[in-house]
Amino acid sequence: MRWNVALILGLVVVLSTASLSAQKRPHNEVSQSRLIKETQVQPGGHDCVDVVWWVPLEYWQVAFSQNKEMTREQRGEFIDALRSYFLLGVVRAEVSPMGQFRFAGEEDDHQGLVATPVDARGKKHILKRPREINVQTRAVLGAIRPVLAAAMGPMGKSFHLYVYEDQDEKGRRMASPYQKGKLVVELQKLGKLPASKAEFETPLDCLFVPRKCSQCNKEAHVSWNYCPWCGRKLPKWEAPERPGSTTTKPEPAKGPT
Numbered sequence: 634m635r636w637n638v639a640l641i642l643g644l645v646v647v648l649s650t651a652s653l654s655a656q657k658r659p660h661n662e663v664s665q666s667r668l669i670k671e672t673q674v675q676p677g678g679h680d681c682v683d684v685v686w687w688v689p690l691e692y693w694q695v696a697f698s699q700n701k702e703m704t705r706e707q708r709g710e711f712i713d714a715l716r717s718y719f720l721l722g723v724v725r726a727e728v729s730p731m732g733q734f735r736f737a738g739e740e741d742d743h744q745g746l747v748a749t750p751v752d753a754r755g756k757k758h759i760l761k762r763p764r765e766i767n768v769q770t771r772a773v774l775g776a777i778r779p780v781l782a783a784a785m786g787p788m789g790k791s792f793h794l795y796v797y798e799d800q801d802e803k804g805r806r807m808a809s810p811y812q813k814g815k816l817v818v819e820l821q822k823l824g825k826l827p828a829s830k831a832e833f834e835t836p837l838d839c840l841f842v843p844r845k846c847s848q849c850n851k852e853a854h855v856s857w858n859y860c861p862w863c864g865r866k867l868p869k870w871e872a873p874e875r876p877g878s879t880t881t882k883p884e885p886a887k888g889p890t
């Protein structure tokens with residue numbers, strides 16, 4: 634009997650501390666503009682413009698799922714090819730007192746860029762840049778550049794895209810927008826451009842179905858612990874997937890990058 638009481642008490646404790654696993658929003662329902670907003674930071678100062686855009690795999694999954702001109706096979710092919718990478722788009726410019734821009738070039742040693750993923754426990758991970766990039770990723774990079782140039786003019790033309798390995802040797806994600814952590818991008822001093830820093834806190838809110846406050850029924854941001862309107866404690870947030878989700882890595886294409 635005593636054992637049964639202990640078991641019931643144990644269950645009560647487990648139930649009272651239970652957390653709800655966050656529910657991912659389907660890719661075709663994620664707002665692309667919100668996703669871009671949550672993955673772009675402008676850390677620059679007065680006399681300069683710095684824009685850093687983190688492009689995780691989910692950006693492509695969202696964009697392709699909403700592109701009616703792509704077939705399911707094309708989507709699958711590109712996603713498989715992009716799966717092991719993420720991109721950082723960076724534009725840096727000095728702004729003269731007359732308001733003229735002088736953009737930093739790609740040749741300027743990666744524009745002084747140092748990116749570091751930090752996991753939920755605060756551990757910093759070291760990123761690698763791939764030695765070779767597969768042909769589909771090169772096609773995507775080639776397609777983005779004119780789009781950025783058309784949308785943003787000279788700034789878009791000066792947007793440089795850098796490819797990073799998004800998986801460690803065990804196939805674990807380096808920077809997942811579904812997991813707790815952050816991606817820190819430091820822009821070092823470059824000529825007259827001062828050093829600056831962009832931080833992307835994860836998880837990204839737009840990728841989840843919003844939790845609702847049980848008291849006032851308002852939607853809660855993924856990073857909130859308490860409802861800001863009524864003060865109610867929100868269900869504990871729990872990541873929807875294990876960080877070590879492995880994927881098959883596509884063969885890199887041979888040839889010049």
Ligand SMILES: [Zn+2]
Pocket residue numbers: 846847848849850851860861862863864865
């Ligand atoms: Zn509330």
